[in-house]
Amino acid sequence: MEELRTFTDLTNEVVGKGICGKCGGCVSFCSAGELNALKIGEDELPQFLNEDNCLKCGICYLICPQTNTLNAELQEKFGWKPPIGDFQRITSAQTTNRKVKEICTDGGVVTALLTYLLDHNLIQGALVSKKTGRFARKATIARTSEELIEAAGSTFSGSLHLEELGGKYTTYTPILSTVKALEKKYLQDMAVVGTPCQVNAIRKMQCLGILPAHLIKYSIGLFCIENFYFDGVARERLERKLAVRLEDIAKLNIKDDLIITLTKGATFHVPLGEIHEVARPACFACQDFSNEYADISVGGLGSPDGYTTTLLRTKVGAEVYDEAFRKGYIRERAWEDAEASRRGETKMLAKIISFAKGKRTRAEKRLSELAGGEISEERT
Ligand SMILES: Cc1cc2nc3c(=O)[nH]c(=O)nc-3n(C[C@H](O)[C@H](O)[C@H](O)COP(=O)(O)OP(=O)(O)OC[C@H]3O[C@@H](n4cnc5c(N)ncnc54)[C@H](O)[C@@H]3O)c2cc1C
Ligand code: SF4
Ligand code: SF4
Known part of the structure; x- marks a missing residue:
């Protein structure tokens, strides 16, 4: 044993x-x-x-x-297979809600799915990440469609200053602390939106039967190459490298690269390799890009602007998506014909597999360096 x-x-x-x-x-x-x-x-x-x-x-x-x-237990339970875990179907889709479309990160599929679940009383609420200011978000429980919309998107138009937030500019939100709070609020049947590491921890709790992880009925997992810290020295480095002040950034998104939209409207792309120095060191040892244990995994990678690449993984996930689609919460990208659709989906999948393999190789390298005794400069 x-x-x-x-x-x-x-x-x-x-x-x-x-x-x-x-x-x-x-x-x-x-x-x-x-x-x-x-x-x-x-x-x-x-x-x-x-x-x-x-x-x-x-x-x-x-x-x-x-x-x-x-x-091994997780892999068996979820029928994991290489290279990106199990899934039933891949689509490129968007919300049909005009308000959500204006503010969402990619196609607003996450907010559309959560709204469908709330409207049909399939959940009492969702654990999401709410903007609290520029580059600052906080884990929160959204219980109405208005609260879901407030949490959508990746714009940074808040008015709080860095000092008010205790000097933290980060793209990471510690959602797990909110899971614990569910019991005290007498909530059940919840959905969660999280990064691969967060969904992985929730799935492990569910495997072990640790309360209150059983309250999480649906998990929507974000693709994630890495998260960033933008405060202190990292902020100075980033501003110098990009020749832009953080205050002038209106929106951040990651697809093939980091996409920065300035408050004045211009958009530019930064290769991920150029900003690794402001990524959280822990992310370099993380092996999951496509959120392999979520019910539904989502990202912008592989889709045109305004659409979310959506991997329907579990039976539960596919049923939720199909019902949301049937009830008009979501529409799918229009293709010329079935052959174009097949080719487009194959291309999307190839991109995800390429990012997933790259991330896994990077993690294996980092973990083998650590096994040899090399410790990260910062502790994390
Ligand atoms: C930190 C981070 C890294 C990402 N990295 C990639 C990547 O490398 N490649 C890629 O293709 N896609 C990545 N994504 C996913 C992508 O940015 C979109 O979130 C996804 O495509 C869904 O878009 P949407 O328009 O459907 O979501 P929306 O309808 O806009 O909803 C977004 C949802 O995500 C929640 N959310 C926002 N930030 C966080 C956070 N930090 N933690 C937990 N939940 C959060 C919001 O509360 C909201 O519910 C990343 C997302 C995040 C938050
Ligand atoms: S050691 Fe760190 S990564 Fe692991 S569960 Fe604790 S806080 Fe999360
Ligand atoms: S790269 Fe991994 S550890 Fe870092 S935030 Fe994403 S899922 Fe978590």
């Missing part, structure tokens, strides 16, 4: 090696939560608050997206 690993192992193998993604899962779901065994430190990394209170149950280790103990 495999030896039980505990928070001390998590500290050595993940936090100490600079690959903790600061998702907060280990602390939020620590079974000694009421005993205050763990806490999130000022550096946003998990640490012991009181080591004597640790039950050494190993749950923190098992659910961490950067550990592999539960991978």
Whole structure:
């Protein structure tokens, strides 16, 4: 039987090696939560608050997206197959709601699907990420279509200043902390929108039957090549490299590259290789690009502007999408004929596979460097 690993192992193998993604899962779901065994430190990394209170149950280790103990179980449960996991169909689609179309990131499919679920009482709410200012978002529970629309898009038109946000400019939102809050709010039947690391942690909790992960009925997973920190030195580096001030950026999006839209309207593209220095170091050890365990995975990659590339993975995911489509929440990209559609979908898939393989190779390289003892400059 495999030896039980505990928070001390998590500290050595993940936090100490600079690959903790600061998702907060280990602390939020620590079974000694009421005993205050763990806490999130000022550096946003998990640490012991009181080591004597640790039950050494190993749950923190098992659910961490950067550990592999539960991978075989997850793969079996979701019928995972290489190179990007299981899926039933790929489409390029957009919302039919004019208001959502104006503000969404790509085609507004995420907001359209969540709105369909809410309208039909299939969920009581959705865990999403709400804008709180420029480059700042906060995990929130949206319970109305207005709240879903407020959380849509990736524009940065908020009025808060960096100082008011404690000096943090980041594209990452720690959604997992909100999962824990569901129990106290007596909510059930929820949807979640998250990055691959976040959906991975939720799936592991569901595998282990850790409450309240059972309340999450639908997961919409974002594609994710990496997330960024734009504060402090990173901000200076970025502004110098791009010759643009963060205040002048109205919208950020990632497809083949980083797409920056300025408040004055101009748009320009930055190759991802040029901004790696402001990416979170933990992301370089992350192996999942296309959110392989979500019900539905979405991104802009492979679709024209105004459309979301949508991978229908699980049976549940495909049913939700098909019903939302049938009820007019979503329309699909029009192709000339069936052959053009087949070729277009093959091309979309090829792009996703190429990004997924590239990310996996990058992670394997990073993890093998770390196994050789090389630790990231910053701890994360
Ligand atoms: C940090 C990040 C990195 C991404 N990287 C890529 C990439 O490399 N390649 C690619 O093709 N696509 C990437 N995407 C996905 C892409 O930007 C779009 O979110 C996706 O195509 C859905 O667009 P939409 O118009 O359908 O979504 P919308 O209808 O605009 O809804 C977006 C939803 O995402 C939620 N959200 C926004 N930010 C976050 C966050 N940080 N954490 C959790 N939820 C959030 C919002 O609350 C909203 O519910 C990334 C997204 C994020 C947030
Ligand atoms: S990645 Fe998340 S679960 Fe893993 S150690 Fe970091 S905060 Fe904890
Ligand atoms: S690359 Fe994306 S999914 Fe992976 S750790 Fe970073 S934020 Fe999470």
